[in-house]
Amino acid sequence: MVFRRAALRRSPRLVLIALLAGIAALLATACGSSSSPPDSGTIASLKGSLVISAASSLQGAFTEMKTAFERAHQYVHVTVNFGASSTLAQQIMNGAPVDVFASADEANMTKVSDADLLAEGPTLFATNSLEIIVRRGNPSNITSIKDLARPGLIYVTCAPDVPIGKYAAQVLQKSDVTVRASSLEPDVKGIVTKVTTGEADAGIVYATDVTAAKGAADGVVLPTAVNVTAKYPIAILSTSSNTTAAQAWIAFVTGSEGQAILKSYGFGTP
Numbered sequence: 001m002v003f004r005r006a007a008l009r010r011s012p013r014l015v016l017i018a019l020l021a022g023i024a025a026l027l028a029t030a031c032g033s034s035s036s037p038p039d040s041g042t043i044a045s046l047k048g049s050l051v052i053s054a055a056s057s058l059q060g061a062f063t064e065m066k067t068a069f070e071r072a073h074q075y076v077h078v079t080v081n082f083g084a085s086s087t088l089a090q091q092i093m094n095g096a097p098v099d100v101f102a103s104a105d106e107a108n109m110t111k112v113s114d115a116d117l118l119a120e121g122p123t124l125f126a127t128n129s130l131e132i133i134v135r136r137g138n139p140s141n142i143t144s145i146k147d148l149a150r151p152g153l154i155y156v157t158c159a160p161d162v163p164i165g166k167y168a169a170q171v172l173q174k175s176d177v178t179v180r181a182s183s184l185e186p187d188v189k190g191i192v193t194k195v196t197t198g199e200a201d202a203g204i205v206y207a208t209d210v211t212a213a214k215g216a217a218d219g220v221v222l223p224t225a226v227n228v229t230a231k232y233p234i235a236i237l238s239t240s241s242n243t244t245a246a247q248a249w250i251a252f253v254t255g256s257e258g259q260a261i262l263k264s265y266g267f268g269t270p
Helices: 002-010 012-032 056-072 085-093 106-114 145-149 163-175 188-196 207-212 243-254 256-264
Strands: 047-055 075-083 100-102 123-128 130-135 155-158 183-185 202-206 217-221 230-236
Touching: 047 056, 047 085, 047 243, 056 075, 056 188, 056 207, 056 243, 056 256, 075 085, 075 243, 085 100, 085 106, 100 243, 106 163, 106 230, 123 243, 123 256, 130 163, 130 188, 130 207, 145 163, 155 163, 155 188, 163 202, 183 188, 188 202, 188 207, 188 217, 202 207, 207 217, 230 243, 243 256
Parallel strands: 047 075, 047 100, 155 183, 155 202
Antiparallel strands: 100 230, 123 230, 130 202, 130 217
């Protein structure tokens, strides 16, 4: 005990140094726990808003991606607008403030590109196939594409400028089947709604939409010979106000986590 007291009397400088070191450590901890956003110059510290325009068929996958992306980049707020690719393309050409466009076909992406509104060339990130969607339990007993031409059967589709409308027309042409649509829906989700509510007997939709119906409707698989592979491109718009976050979004979509989410919803790889 005597030795310790003597040591303290002889080392006041050591005590002061220890106290100063402790204060410095506390200040460092406090700064590290600050709620201020980190430097936006790194990919891990993105911030701001990000607006995505995406095809209706991507609704489930992109909604899940939005949650995962915002969890990884807590200072970025993502808004995703879903609709027919043709409608979204027209909105972009009319000046809608959009950062990223994800289309269900290459034709509508080309329209935006031809208007000089892409910051860089599009990237293919997913594919899809088509199925006939029928009412739950298939009460109309539809087993093939030819059944869609049956008198009295209510078939719905979309206009040819909407990707699913164009793809459906291609399937019918390949099958040498002529079908008169009872109505033209605004997008593929409109077809699904008409069938699941019993307002229509059938339509041609993406295979992922039949899966997303979760038993509210059934699907009839189309033969490979007449099926169509839908290709999904994505690109940053030249008018984007947050290109850094937009680049990060596309990297996420095309990366392992984004591709795993797309696969879980039934999408194929590009």
